[in-house]
Amino acid sequence: MESEIQIRDLTITYGGRHHVVAVNNVSVDIPRNRLTAIIGPSGCGKTTLLKALNRLHDIKEGVQVRGHIVIGGEDIYQSRLPVFELRRRVGLIGQKPYPLPASIYDNVAYGPRIHRRAKGGELNEVVERCLRQAHLWEEVEDRLDSPAAGLSVGQQQRLCIARALAVEPEVILCDEVTSALDPLSSQKVENLLRSLREKYTMVMVTHILRQARRLADYVIVMYMGEVIEAGEAQEVFGNPRHEKTREYVKGIMAGA
Amino acid sequence: MNRRHLEQQVALCAMYGALVMVVVSLLLIIGVTVLRGGHVLVTRPEVVVTPPGPRYLLGGGGGFVHAILGSLYLVLPATLLASGIAMGIALYLQSDYTSRRTAGAIRNLLDALWGTPSIVYGMFVLTILISLQQRASLLAGIAALTLLEIPIIARYADAAVQAVPPMAKETSYALGTTRWENSQVVIRYALPGIATGVLIGLGRGIGDAASVIFTAGAGNNMPSGLLEGVTALPVLIFQQASSFYPSVREQAYAASFVLIVIVLVLNVASRLVTNYFARYIPGGR
Numbered sequence: 445m446e447s448e449i450q451i452r453d454l455t456i457t458y459g460g461r462h463h464v465v466a467v468n469n470v471s472v473d474i475p476r477n478r479l480t481a482i483i484g485p486s487g488c489g490k491t492t493l494l495k496a497l498n499r500l501h502d503i504k505e506g507v508q509v510r511g512h513i514v515i516g517g518e519d520i521y522q523s524r525l526p527v528f529e530l531r532r533r534v535g536l537i538g539q540k541p542y543p544l545p546a547s548i549y550d551n552v553a554y555g556p557r558i559h560r561r562a563k564g565g566e567l568n569e570v571v572e573r574c575l576r577q578a579h580l581w582e583e584v585e586d587r588l589d590s591p592a593a594g595l596s597v598g599q600q601q602r603l604c605i606a607r608a609l610a611v612e613p614e615v616i617l618c619d620e621v622t623s624a625l626d627p628l629s630s631q632k633v634e635n636l637l638r639s640l641r642e643k644y645t646m647v648m649v650t651h652i653l654r655q656a657r658r659l660a661d662y663v664i665v666m667y668m669g670e671v672i673e674a675g676e677a678q679e680v681f682g683n684p685r686h687e688k689t690r691e692y693v694k695g696i697m698a699g700a
Numbered sequence: 701m702n703r704r705h706l707e708q709q710v711a712l713c714a715m716y717g718a719l720v721m722v723v724v725s726l727l728l729i730i731g732v733t734v735l736r737g738g739h740v741l742v743t744r745p746e747v748v749v750t751p752p753g754p755r756y757l758l759g760g761g762g763g764f765v766h767a768i769l770g771s772l773y774l775v776l777p778a779t780l781l782a783s784g785i786a787m788g789i790a791l792y793l794q795s796d797y798t799s800r801r802t803a804g805a806i807r808n809l810l811d812a813l814w815g816t817p818s819i820v821y822g823m824f825v826l827t828i829l830i831s832l833q834q835r836a837s838l839l840a841g842i843a844a845l846t847l848l849e850i851p852i853i854a855r856y857a858d859a860a861v862q863a864v865p866p867m868a869k870e871t872s873y874a875l876g877t878t879r880w881e882n883s884q885v886v887i888r889y890a891l892p893g894i895a896t897g898v899l900i901g902l903g904r905g906i907g908d909a910a911s912v913i914f915t916a917g918a919g920n921n922m923p924s925g926l927l928e929g930v931t932a933l934p935v936l937i938f939q940q941a942s943s944f945y946p947s948v949r950e951q952a953y954a955a956s957f958v959l960i961v962i963v964l965v966l967n968v969a970s971r972l973v974t975n976y977f978a979r980y981i982p983g984g985r
Contacts, residue, residue, distance in 0.1 A: 495870075498874055500870055500873060500874065502796075503796045503869070503870075503873060504796075505796070505799070505800065526878075528873075528876045528877060528878050529876065531873060531874055531875070531876045531877075532875070532876030533876075534874075535874055535875070536870065536871060536874035537871070538867045538870060538871045539867065540865075540867060542865060542867060542868035542871050542872075544872070544885060544888065545888045545889055545891070545977070545980040545981040546888070546980055547980070554875065555875045555876065558875075558876070558877060558881055559876060591979050591980040592980070593979070593980055593981055594979075604871065607875065608874070608875065611875055611876055617874075
């Protein structure tokens with residue numbers, strides 16, 4: 445297994461009056477160009493771990509991140525690259541879609557524009573390619589100039605994925621991306637994620653066990669801020685080594 | 701009819717009562733200005749385009765275009781300036797560099813400034829004018845109105861910016877935006893709320909007499925430069941209404957009516973602009 449992301453001795457604490465250790469001394473590898481699912485009961489630190497991968501904790505007061513995260517051979521917390529360049533390489537899709545208050549076209553074009561990666565006719569190509577990649581092109585090609593807010597929530601989520609693809613990331617983080625969607629839209633987004641996993645290293649947090657079973661190549665199981673098991677999806681689901689994983693996979697772990 | 705139903709009916713009646721009171725007062729205000737000043741605008745519509753004649757306030761004839769222009773020259777630049785400064789304050793308050801305690805202290809300060817009577821702003825700027833040995837001028841009036849409007853617009857902009865969902869900011873950061881680019885995204889999301897604040901600031905500025913009476917002046921001259929005095933409509937209305945001459949007093953109502961129309965036009969115009977942008981905002985219309 446060729447790993448894209450190496451996490452070493454990662455500890456994340458929320459400061460303030462209630463000192464909470466959200467991620468406790470985690471070391472784990474995430475494979476390249478495959479879909480890795482982080483699963484575990486609510487409050488086990490899945491999302492906190494995910495957001496450390498593109499330094500989103502930097503923008504919050506009182507969050508301490510200690511340890512090392514190496515992405516593509518570079519320690520992102522020691523890197524001399526500006527943080528916005530790191531974040532361009534590691535995209536994030538959120539739980540709920542928040543399209544920019546602009547047209548469909550401008551939403552996808554926003555990233556390439558700020559990074560000065562494309563302009564003019566080239567930009568039109570990028571927008572079309574990303575919308576096609578996000579399985580959205582056919583539904584919106586005749587109304588690219590209309591407001592993104594007019595799309596359905598499921599379409600907005602795919603638009604947000606297209607927007608993230610447009611900055612040419614290497615890693616895509618997905619934080620419970622189907623939790624705000626109806627079953628049909630969820631299925632479309634799942635198909636989309638499946639089609640992306642060969643080109644991108646994908647890390648997905650999900651609380652839906654079946655979704656992880658359907659999509660994941662590789663699975664990381666977290667419990668109370670620690671990684672208790674990590675391995676190929678078939679092994680983790682078929683033959684879990686850790687007792688808690690067994691309970692969780694059977695669906696009897698508290699809070700699952 | 702049981703007790704809970706009765707409670708509901710009483711509350712409903714109270715709400716209707718409040719609504720009726722507000723609507724009736726509004727109609728009365730507009731009605732009185734139209735009844736007492738309307739005929740001036742009908743029989744002598746030229747008052748809104750003619751400058752005041754000699755001894756205008758003593759019944760010397762002429763119109764009050766100097767005050768209409770004066771008000772616009774005062775309030776438009778002041779609102780523009782105040783909006784710019786207020787946006788800076790609002791972005792600073794939500795910035796990741798600002799601690800929650802500092803932000804709280806600044807918000808309290810802004811609230812205190814909001815509640816400060818406008819005559820105090822006028823006196824403050826007047827003190828500066830005196831120490832610089834300057835006369836009342838358009839520039840000084842703009843300064844006083846800007847100070848008056850900043851806390852209002854800043855608090856509205858702050859509330860609008862705070863209402864932007866944190867996840868919207870995160871996903872924007874995840875595209876690789878710098879903090880500055882992210883601020884621009886946040887402003888786009890918050891635009892309808894900010895526009896409301898600007899309108900309310902503008903309304904306060906255009907209706908205020910106390911802050912400009914000493915700073916901008918109260919002469920009968922046409923506005924002629926940044927360092928020359930100008931008269932604002934509310935100041936003129938105050939002067940006209942305290943005149944001995946009935947023909948001048950009724951012009952006060954005509955001037956009031958013009959003031960109401962200006963506010964209404966600015967209101968509708970900015971609403972149209974805001975609604976256009978609101979179409980693009982998720983959850984907007």
